[in-house]
Amino acid sequence: MKITTSEIEHVAQLARLSFDPSEIENFTRQLNDILVYVSKLEELDTRRVKPTTHALQLTNALRKDEVRPSLPIEKILSNAPERENGGFVVPKVI
Amino acid sequence: MSNLIDLSISELHNILKKREVSAIEVTRAYLNRIDNVDPKIRAYLTVTADKALAQAEDADRRLKKADAVTPLTGIPMGIKDVICTRGIRTTCGSKILENFVPPYNATIMEKLEAHGAIMLGKLNMDEFAMGSSTENSAYHPTHNPWDLERTPGGSSGGSAASVASRTCAGSLGSDTGGSIRQPASYCGVVGLKPTYGTVSRFGLVAFASSLDQIGPISRDVTDCALLLNAISGHDDRDSTSASRNIPDYTGFLTQGLKNYTLGIPKEYFISGLDSDVEKSVKHAISALESQGSNVVEVSLPHTDYAVATYYIIAPAEASSNLFRYDGVKYGLRVADYKNLMDMYIKTRSQGFGPEVKRRIMIGTYSLSAGYYSAYYKKASQVRTLITRDFKRAFEKCDVLAAPVAPTAAFRLGEKIDDPLQMYLSDIFTIPVNLAGIPGVSVPCGLTSNGLPIGLQLMAGHFEEAKLLTVAYNMELALGLCENWPIP
Numbered sequence: 001m002k003i004t005t006s007e008i009e010h011v012a013q014l015a016r017l018s019f020d021p022s023e024i025e026n027f028t029r030q031l032n033d034i035l036v037y038v039s040k041l042e043e044l045d046t047r048r049v050k051p052t053t054h055a056l057q058l059t060n061a062l063r064k065d066e067v068r069p070s071l072p073i074e075k076i077l078s079n080a081p082e083r084e085n086g087g088f089v090v091p092k093v094i
Numbered sequence: 095m096s097n098l099i100d101l102s103i104s105e106l107h108n109i110l111k112k113r114e115v116s117a118i119e120v121t122r123a124y125l126n127r128i129d130n131v132d133p134k135i136r137a138y139l140t141v142t143a144d145k146a147l148a149q150a151e152d153a154d155r156r157l158k159k160a161d162a163v164t165p166l167t168g169i170p171m172g173i174k175d176v177i178c179t180r181g182i183r184t185t186c187g188s189k190i191l192e193n194f195v196p197p198y199n200a201t202i203m204e205k206l207e208a209h210g211a212i213m214l215g216k217l218n219m220d221e222f223a224m225g226s227s228t229e230n231s232a233y234h235p236t237h238n239p240w241d242l243e244r245t246p247g248g249s250s251g252g253s254a255a256s257v258a259s260r261t262c263a264g265s266l267g268s269d270t271g272g273s274i275r276q277p278a279s280y281c282g283v284v285g286l287k288p289t290y291g292t293v294s295r296f297g298l299v300a301f302a303s304s305l306d307q308i309g310p311i312s313r314d315v316t317d318c319a320l321l322l323n324a325i326s327g328h329d330d331r332d333s334t335s336a337s338r339n340i341p342d343y344t345g346f347l348t349q350g351l352k353n354y355t356l357g358i359p360k361e362y363f364i365s366g367l368d369s370d371v372e373k374s375v376k377h378a379i380s381a382l383e384s385q386g387s388n389v390v391e392v393s394l395p396h397t398d399y400a401v402a403t404y405y406i407i408a409p410a411e412a413s414s415n416l417f418r419y420d421g422v423k424y425g426l427r428v429a430d431y432k433n434l435m436d437m438y439i440k441t442r443s444q445g446f447g448p449e450v451k452r453r454i455m456i457g458t459y460s461l462s463a464g465y466y467s468a469y470y471k472k473a474s475q476v477r478t479l480i481t482r483d484f485k486r487a488f489e490k491c492d493v494l495a496a497p498v499a500p501t502a503a504f505r506l507g508e509k510i511d512d513p514l515q516m517y518l519s520d521i522f523t524i525p526v527n528l529a530g531i532p533g534v535s536v537p538c539g540l541t542s543n544g545l546p547i548g549l550q551l552m553a554g555h556f557e558e559a560k561l562l563t564v565a566y567n568m569e570l571a572l573g574l575c576e577n578w579p580i581p
Contacts, residue, residue, distance in 0.1 A: 003459065007459075008455070011455055011458050011459045011462065012455065014458050014462060015413065015442075015454050015455055015458040016417075016420070016435075016438040016439050016442050017439065017442055017443050017446075017451055017454065017455070018439050018440075018443045019443070019451075027451075027452070027455075030452060030513055030514075031452065031455060031456065031459075033513075033514050034405060034452075034456060034513065034514055034517075035456075035459075037401075037402060037405070037514055038402040038405055038406055038469070038473075039402075040398075040399065040402050041399060041402050041403065041406075041472050041473060041476050042472075043399075044396075044399065044475075044476055044479065046472060046475035046476060046479070049475040049476075049478050049479060050475070050478055051471055051474030051475045051477070051478060052474055052475075052477040052478040052481055052528075053304060053474055054304050054334070054530075055290045055291075055304065055305075055481070055528070055529060055530020055531075055555075056290055056291050056334075056336065056530055056555065058291070058333075058334060058336075060333075061330070061333040061334075061335075063330050071197055071198060075197040076197065078195070078197060079193075079194055079195060079197070079423070079424035079425070080422070080423055080424060081421060081422070081424075081425075081426070081427035082427070088422050088423055090422055090434060090437075091431065091433055091434045091437050092433075092434075093434050
């Protein structure tokens with residue numbers, strides 16, 4: 001087994017997800033299958049290979065630092081589940 | 095006059111320009127077609143009839159004055175629901191965005207509006223473009239117009255099925271690992287994934303940012319070139335957008351194939367390749383050969399590692415991109431929660447479907463402490479090897495020709511409980527995204543039970559003109575698949 005149920009629970013916590021006990025067994029099996037499959041990359045010797053994180057060799061795309069029009073606050077807030085006084089409302093943190 | 099919905103974009107443009115028909119008439123014909131056919135196909139998530147008719151009126155004004163008329167003025171299109179449309183709900187096929195109404199347009203929507211194109215509605219897709227069958231849509235599956243019990247492919251299943259069932263004249267999809275080409279192949283239409291950076295991603299809801307690219311789905315290669323003309327070009331709102339001059343892609347089509355060398359990658363003709371698919375693809379290759387192109391065998395030795403590479407890189411990027419769905423700024427927030435953390439967890443667990451959760455989990459796991467080198471770094475190194483394979487192949491040929499997928503459309507429900515089998519249906523399309531090169535799917539035959547088969551053509555970075563030239567010549571040689579007799 002590449003990954004155990006308790007590891008799944010830990011990763012779920014990191015990913016801000018939770019699973020019912022009924023789902024978790026099936027999920028662990030599926031994730032295992034996938035991790036076993038992707039481990040075929042271990043067959044390749046990549047010690048001298050540079051990683052590619054991007055298909056094209058792009059450099060930083062910078063534009064002039066000038067003020068441009070932006071969307072009004074009420075438009076930005078229009079999709080918020082809860083809003084008040086021009087801000088997003090979240091559950092109390094402190 | 096033949097039925098309006100049977101005309102290609104270029105044919106429609108000709109009669110719109112001559113004022114033989116109005117954009118309103120064309121739009122009404124398509125809205126009727128949607129009413130009649132889409133209840134069976136279910137390609138649309140949202141139909142925007144009123145907006146479409148208002149846009150058609152505007153297009154008619156332009157056509158009347160012959161003012162700013164382009165080949166897309168008055169052409170009714172469908173848009174994959176992963177592309178932000180101002181004032182029109184954009185769900186990404188997810189419950190977490192069920193009520194999301196973007197306050198802005200994607201750059202490509204602004205471009206289409208500038209052309210006077212008409213949007214008929216938003217098209218179904220696998221949730222967050224994760225899937226190969228459109229069954230991962232949180233709303234409903236889409237059916238293949240050639241056989242309603244089969245999948246149209248995915249993730250742009252709605253985009254391909256709508257073009258094939260004549261409920262739009264052309265559509266836009268997005269392709270991260272094959273999501274334009276595979277459904278185009280399954281539905282018998284043309285689908286192009288452009289070179290990474292050709293089409294702005296501004297307003298495309300992110301899945302895997304280093305792989306995602308928007309592209310057209312159309313009935314024929316000429317329409318594909320017309321749509322690519324309209325959506326390509328640098329955008330300073332997308333920092334990965336390439337600054338290059340965009341040629342008129344339709345200008346290349348009628349060139350012959352005399353100086354072309356086609357490469358046949360031997361790793362794409364493996365066991366597991368359906369015999370009808372193999373036969374049709376080889377038949378298409380010999381048709382191209384008889385038109386004057388040279389054919390050579392080439393090798394892409396790391397092909398067999400592409401799916402594994404992709405299923406580390408794409409979920410890693412996705413897990414990071416999808417952290418924005420936190421129930422705060424937009425999208426779903428559950429009603430009952432104890433505190434902030436509980437709100438995050440419940441919102442995401444209820445809002446995302448199983449495949450999205452699987453990928454978030456794989457991505458989070460592979461990026462977590464202690465696993466980064468073994469997974470993400472390793473996959474990024476293999477990505478280099480896969481890219482190098484293509485570079486070497488393109489030293490020997492102009493365009494690669496291969497199958498799009500190992501089989502024709504599979505049955506709805508056939509792979510839904512086996513994620514790995516579903517992933518393997520993208521085995522021939524994924525390498526193109528990893529290397530960032532362009533790829534197109536063109537219909538090339540039918541299986542013995544009458545399902546379309548696609549030929550995949552691949553070229554070097556920014557060589558879309560070569561790709562479309564070969565595709566056009568193949569279309570000339572074989573004709574459109576809707577006219578083929580069922581074997």
